[in-house]
Amino acid sequence: MRKTIGIGVAGAGAIGIRGALSHLSLQDVKDYGVRLAAICDPVPGRAKAAAEKFGVTAYYESYEELLQDPNVDIVTLCTPIGLHYKQGVQAIEAGKHVHFNKTMTTRVEEADDIIRRAAENNIRVVASPGMxxxxxxxxxxxxxxxxxxxxxxxxxxxxxxxxxxxxxxxxxxxxxxxxxxxxxxxxxxxxxxxxxxxxxxxxxxxxxxxxxxxxxxxxxxxxxxxxxxxxxxxxxxxxxxxxxxxxxxxxxxxxxxxxxxxxxxxxxxxxxxxxxxxxxxxxxxxxxxxxxxxxQPHVKGEHAHMREAHVFADIMQLVDWVRDGTPSIxxxxxxxxxxxxxxxxxxxxxxxxxxxxxxxxxxxxxxxx
Ligand SMILES: NC(=O)c1ccc[n+]([C@@H]2O[C@H](COP(=O)([O-])OP(=O)(O)OC[C@H]3O[C@@H](n4cnc5c(N)ncnc54)[C@H](O)[C@@H]3O)[C@@H](O)[C@H]2O)c1
CATH class of the missing domain: 3.30.360.10 (Dihydrodipicolinate Reductase; domain 2)
Structure with a gap:
């Protein structure tokens, strides 16, 4: 049987909503065994509002709480780019697979560190945009x-x-x-x-x-x-x-x-x-x-007419990689x-x-x- 994959969305701003929540809350994604497990945002009330609007199971005001949620298998970082390195490292340390909304990090040595840590911890990483x-x-x-x-x-x-x-x-x-x-x-x-x-x-x-x-x-x-x-x-x-x-x-x-x-x-x-x-x-x-x-793969039906479908496609690359071991290009x-x-x-x-x-x-x- 297909393994259910839980997604944790970090950041309920523009791309968190338009790229992650709007696509991942659709029925075909649920049918594919993907669940919106959790969302976090430090602005008081924002994660709760997003969770209620899109039917996300849990909401938190801190990223650390989201990482502790056992229902989260994959984290999609929908946060400002300057936070990506630190949050990527934290996700890897918590055993979560990571999708980065572009850009992955701001410096090469940070990217090196993400790649090294992911390999050491058997963690999959996909970074947008998958052009x-x-x-x-x-x-x-x-x-x-x-x-x-x-x-x-x-x-x-x-x-x-x-x-x-x-x-x-x-x-x-x-x-x-x-x-x-x-x-x-x-x-x-x-x-x-x-x-x-x-x-x-x-x-x-x-x-x-x-x-x-x-x-x-x-x-x-x-x-x-x-x-x-x-x-x-x-x-x-x-x-x-x-x-x-x-x-x-x-x-x-x-x-x-x-x-x-x-x-x-x-x-x-x-x-x-x-x-x-x-x-x-x-x-x-x-x-x-x-x-x-x-x-792009998975961009079918309603998704094909929605904005930021490429972000959804990138997240689904990670879902398939985690589930079937099919590495993404x-x-x-x-x-x-x-x-x-x-x-x-x-x-x-x-x-x-x-x-x-x-x-x-x-x-x-x-x-x-
Ligand atoms: N807006 C776009 O058109 C667009 C398109 C594609 C990709 N992106 C990428 O998506 C990422 C986010 O951009 P955006 O436009 O959604 O930004 P945004 O400012 O709209 O949203 C960022 C959200 O992250 C939250 N946040 C801040 N610190 C946080 C933390 N420590 N933990 C969790 N959440 C935190 C903020 O409160 C805010 O709600 C960037 O990497 C950007 O390049 C944006």
Whole structure:
């Protein structure tokens, strides 16, 4: 008989609700033997409100209590990025498998420690965003490996969300009750705030998932707008809002990855240019690679029409891995490499010196595409 898997959700903010609770409370997930075992949030009353709304068995105001709950097999960290390392270590020590909402950690040595501790304690780790779970991204890598683009020249990807406080417009920030007035201040603070860890993480996972690991990085970075206002309250920004990375993949293949305050030119998916053809977003020439009928694993029925389905898909990777021992293609080593690019990029900008990356990962081989 299929083992029931209990999920503990840490953080009842935007992604806790939209990515975890909204999806995991649906009937098909229950039928699959997955239970919302517990939720925690330190803001008084928030975990209780979320538990009542989504039918979660237990609620707590501290993460430590959630970790002590024997019904929790997997923890999904829906907390600010700066907390992920410490909370990941605590989960591993408590014997819980961990899903990290991007980004896994803020520093390579923290990611190393998570990977080492997980291996020592027989714990599974999946870190979002699992961009290569998207069928169109696997098609892109396949086209490249089969030589359809010719010799690769360069790529570009990025967003212009450096200052426009788009998180302020989320339905979880604009209301007045405990679930709709979640303060997004951490998005601007050290460590773990800023658009690089929050958004560029998507582009870096996709780009490296398709092209493979990066060897060197150089960058320019700064803060163009020093403050933002949330509900009339000033937030002094600590993280840069404008960063342009240049990545060296070897063999003269370079990429530009930007996060700026204006002028988004690519969309979230990269443009990748070769001597015989180019991938422009989700298109190869006139061919659209994205097929609405082909989704990430588990993203079926209602899930396919809901927001943050990719977060749900990543959590379900961990469920299947814990239950059947099927390892996910979404690896912690890939997530660590992205952390390395971001951390080394900031160091390159600060020192003016191109940085050699100290991590790598195995990109998907042709037979898995
Ligand atoms: N908002 C998005 O669009 C989005 C999308 C995908 C992934 N994410 C990722 O999800 C994570 C959370 O982002 P968010 O937008 O949901 O943030 P948020 O600010 O909306 O919610 C964070 C919640 O965590 C709670 N929290 C703070 N400290 C805690 C602790 N010690 N233990 C448990 N809970 C604690 C806060 O009270 C808050 O309710 C980040 O890693 C982010 O990058 C966000």
């Amino acid at each position: 290569m779970l998207r069928p169109e991204n696997r098609k892109k890598r396949k086209l490249i490996l089969e030589g359809e683009l010719g010799q690769l020249g360069w790529a570009i990807a990025g967003t212009a969300r450096g200052t426009v406080a788009f998180h302020f417009e989320e339905e979880f920030r604009t209301g007045e009750n405990i679930l709709t007035s979640v303060n997004p201040e951490w998005y601007f603070k050290k460590p773990g705030g800023g658009p690089m860890y929050d958004i560029t993480s998507y582009m870096l996972h996709e780009l490296t998932g398709i092209l493979g690991p990066v060897q060197r990085v150089t960058a320019l970075s700064g803060q163009a707008v020093p403050e933002v206002f949330y509900q009339g309250k000033r937030i002094a920004k600590e993280m840069d809002d404008s960063t342009i990375l240049m990545l060296d993949f070897g063999s003269c293949l370079y990429a530009v990855v930007y996060t700026t305050i204006a002028g988004e030119i690519t969309g979230w998916s990269p443009n990748i240019y070769g001597t015989h053809g180019a991938l422009i977003g989700s298109k190869f020439g006139d061919t659209e690679l994205k097929d609405p009928a082909l989704t 979404v690896t912690a080593e890939h997530a660590r490499h992205v952390v390395d690019i971001i951390e080394s990029g900031y160091r390159a900008a600060e020192t003016g010196q191109t940085q050699q990356l100290c991590t790598t990962f195995e990109p998907l081989p042709l037979e898995q595409l």
